[in-house]
Amino acid sequence: MATACNEFEQDLVLYHYGELSGDSRDQLASHLRACPACASYLKELAALLPLTVNTDEPGQEFWQNYSREMRHKLADLQEKKSWWQAVQTALRPWTLPALAGTAVIALAITLNISNKTTTDVPSADPALMEVLPMAENLELFNNMDVLENIEVLEVMEGSANEAA
């Protein structure tokens, strides 16, 4: 295996590929005339490097399949893209505040209606009108925390009797 002069080794590779120009090229060319080691290094590159090319030349069928597959993949991609674009369009900056505003209005209307339904009392039935205040009082009683403690109630009752 030939050994090139260290300072010219990289240039020899570039020279082989025709990538050396100007002064560098001239300098190397004159060096090559005087240096058998660099000259045989260059010959070695010329013999070896083409051997590394291993081409694969698929037939027409392969390329037809390739194009068909690409068309399908592109169509799939476009489908996904258009779906995503639709989502993005729906999420434009003005749509969110608009949606939020609509939701607030809907909530307000719903609350208003439900309040009305709980406070509206049928007034046509007199029997019901009689029972209702009592039921409301009972409800009030039930809500009084003091009744939850029977001892307190008994004490209150005792003191009331004494007073009488």
Place this chain on the structure above:
Amino acid sequence: MAFALQGCALALDGAFEQCMETAPDKPRDETLVVLAQKGDSKAFEELVERYKQKAFRIAFDFSRDRDEAKDLSQEAFLRAYTHLKNFDGRSGFYTWFYRILVNICLDYRRKTKRTSVEEFNEAIESQVEPSHPAAHSVSPDQQAIAAQMSRHVDAALDALPPRQRMAFVLKNHQGLSIREIAEMMETAEGTVKVHLHRAVTALRVRLAEFA
């Protein structure tokens, strides 16, 4: 947009077929890119037809496997299509596209990392048949030599670090200029020269017996 639109009148709604009717000579890449950016998939398919073989060869040089090369090159086209809106026309379409392809191939190498000398030695000692034996061999002896050579070359290329390998295959196999390679690999020309030199030196050592 900085494109010089030539080759056909640009009909953004009419798309690719209309363009081909008005300009039977092939529309320029830039024209097709603009049409594709506007959602014309036919225009992009034309770009695929233009560059599929070159893209496949680069991917094959990197993977040495037909199916892998097909997948890698197709992935590059799909990624290009997805990011087409980001293409600003400062470089040619093919440079921009090959940059995507190069990155995909480098990622592929990193994922299937096989760069050590030990792996190189294992590979050349293995009896696995090469994926693509030389097509032009005539005698069994020549076929055997070609197969052995192919195994050695595959193993030697596999043993190169990914960026060295990329610089080497783009230069040695694809014949691109150092400037083009630097642009595709998004690096300095000097770096490409260093990669190339190191790759050649390593291959020389590993393939010395065939020289």
